[in-house]
Amino acid sequence: MHKPDSAPNHADLSQAINRQTNTRLTALFAEQATWVFLAALLSALVLGFATDTFATSQNLFNVTRNFAFVGLVALGMTVVIISGGIDLSVGSVVCLSAMVQAIVMNAGYGFFPAAVLALAAAALVGLVNGALIAWLRIPSFVVTLGMLSIARSLAMVLSDNRMIYEFGPDQALLFTLGGGATFGIAHPVIALALLGVATAFLLRWSQWGTHVFAIGANERAAVLTGIAVPWVKISVYVFSSLMAGVTGVLEAGWLGGVTTNLGQSMELAVIAAAVIGGANLLGGSGTVLGAIVGAALIEIIRNSLILLGISTFWQGAFVGFFIILAVAFDRLRALRSAQF
């Protein structure tokens, strides 16, 4: 019953193996980030022509700075979503980190010890999230929903629910870092660019990035092939919390005062940005560029409503529309590719 060898001959085979199915161009247009970018660009162009207030350097400065905070947190959220989880605690972590920064500086310490403590507090939240999710296997939705409540409550306890607006000897440095600009680019935007490149690099090139994608796509396969799944999961939530922590420090500097409602319901905008940018809530896909472009699109919508004199009450409707549109787009693509 031995069949003759049906495989192609050697030379043909190695040629076939070395060919690649997708060209760079088709890969580019398969990315949701590309389409969202085009949508954001188109709305920016239309606004630029329709109003004489959009394409001013001051307005563009504000728009970029405003989406930088959501974008920074969305970097961490994207990594969590790729791993198949969700982190609802990020808004509260922004608040907790900003509050620790504020309290320590208010007590007379310098910027750096305060920042180290603020980021340590954030990392600790991520560590607890990750440990409960990875080891006790509690769903990430539940753990981080609990942490959303706990972290904000801690910020209230720490500050006795006061607003803090005096930041001791390094106050100027804090305000410059969060609210200043270099070469006309707001500092949070520079932070977003640097951390965005770093995150994209880790996801694309590091072993850790491969393992995050693997866990999101097929956790059982990741376990069976010997990936240290619990540790990768913990690192993912620590990473997300650290991004929220950095955002908290910068926002403290930008706002010039910290209250306990900082970052309230920010997690929703962040998840919206990631999802609009192509992150799949079922895990296994998402890009840094998508998250940033998603955050930009949301801010451009908000900004354009103001400039066009439309009530900002409409903002939620537009953002919601884009969330559903983005996922519907993804479904349509999946249906089309399932046809052959």
Add this chain to the structure above:
Amino acid sequence: MAVLKLENVAKNFGAIEALRGVSLQIEKGEVIGLMGDNGAGKSTLVKIIAGNFRASAGRMFMQNREVAFHSPLDARRHGIEIVYQDLALCDNLTAAANVFLGRELTWRLGPVRINDYAAMNRRAAELFQELKSETRPRDLVRQMSGGQRQAVAIARTRLSNADIVLMDEPTAAISVRQVVEVLNLIRRLRDQGVAVVLISHRMPDVFGLADRVVVLRRGSIVADKPVAATSPQEVTGLITGAIEHA
């Protein structure tokens, strides 16, 4: 010298005897068809060999040295690889990334391990070449046919030069045309001196490929004979119990 030898292996789950007195020997480059009805103990036996379960009694030898596995990774270190029925692939990664999953070739950049994609793609291409499978290392597994996906899962077992590959129903979920492709992949594996344990329900696969057929019924081996000395009719009888023993 047997690559793997089991001596009187038994496994109890509480009061249930899943396996009793199983003795089995596998030689280098041999293909064994492991057959049996659902609940006959096939998967329990495979899980003991693969390190998922510890045997309740009996001994296991590899190259005449006694072994005991604490985990699937432990079994893998001893040269036993498994191709799972669902293949354990990640659709969103490339073929090469799946082959090297958990064993990536990397270099260090400070605290970060950077993937050496070029080396992994090159090595994966060599493995596909050896398997004579038209599978491209840089293509996403999502876009692949059932046969190519099998090639990826089988290439994975070649990374470590495993002595034994356990294959769980490799042809259960693919089209008839691709079955031929997969059976050819298993032949290539055998030609490289790997011992293959083929767990299958499909008579044509076992009779077309295996050197020996081993039949399990209710936790015991009821037949262990060369394929040439038996027939699908006899094996069916052994599986169902119509024939007591052979």
